[in-house]
Amino acid sequence: MTDIKNFKKVLLYMPKGISSAMNKISTENTSRINEIRLRINKPVSVSSYGKNYFVTENGGLTTHKSLGIVVQKNDINECFRAICDYSLHSYTKEISEGFITLEGGNRVGISGTAVLNGNYVETLKYINGINFRISGQVFGCSEKICERLYDVKPVSLLIIGPPLSGKTTILKDMCRILGEKYKISVIDERSEIAAVYHGEAKNDIGTFTDIFDGYPKGEGITSAVRVMSPEIVICDEIGGKRDCNAILDSVNSGVKFIATVHGSSVEEVLKRRNIADLISNEIFQYGVLLGSGSRIGEVMEIKKIV
Known part of the structure; x- marks a missing residue:
C-alpha cells in the first residue's frame, strides 16, 4: 500500500494543472499507485499493482489514452527545475546518473539526451520523461522471512523479483526488524532504504543500524566492514562486478549479506556470472522469490541455495 503522505509530497513538484488532477484521485486508488510518469506530448500515467492507467482531469483512472491529461514540454521543464530545487548545478551528479531522491525516499527517474564526456554521461539535456516512484514502509511485510531465517543467527539472503515486486519494501522492513537484534550496516546508494534527507533517516530502520548514505555499493560495503564491524550488511540491487567483488572481499570478516536482485526465478538469477561466483563461494545461503502484479x-518461495 502506498504512503499517502509521500504521494502528496511528490505532487508539490508537479505543474499546477497536473497536480490538481492528481489530488482528485480517490484515496482508495491513491493507496495503490506506486509510480507516476510524465512524458512530453503523452498522457500522465500511473502504475498500480503492475497495471498502467491514464489520469483524467477530474482525477479518474482510465485505460483510454484519449481521456488522459497530456503533458506539455513546459510541464516537464517546470517539473524538472522543481525537482532540482531550482539549482541544476547542485544536482549534476544525480542528473548524470539519471535519478534524484526526494524527501521521504521518493525517487525520480529522468530520461533525456545524454551529454557525454568520453564514455561517461556527464549530464542530461532535453529532458523528455520523468518517473516518480512513491516510497513507503509496509510494517510487518517481512515477518515471515525474519521468523523463519533469522530467529537463531544471521544468514545471507538474496531477495529476488521483477521490477516493482516490492524488493526494496521488504528490505526496509527487514532493516527495521533485524536492526533491533543485530548490528546492521545499510549501503543506501540511492537513499531509498533509510530515506535520509539532510542527514536524517526518515524511515524506521532499527536501533542498531548504521547508514552509509549515497555510497556506491562497492565502496560502501568495504567501508562498512572495515569501520563498523556489522553482523549484517544490507544493500539494494546488486549484480555489477564491483558490487560482487566487494562482497567476495568481505567474506573472511564473517559478515552476512542481505541484498536484492532483479529476476523472475531463483534458478534464473543463479545462472548469472557474477551471482554464480558468489554462490560458488557460498556467500548466500538462501533465496527469496517475490510475486508481481x-x-x-x-513471498512466493524461500529456497536454500547452498
Missing part, C-alpha cells in the same frame, strides 16, 4: 510483495 496482483501478488506484489508476496
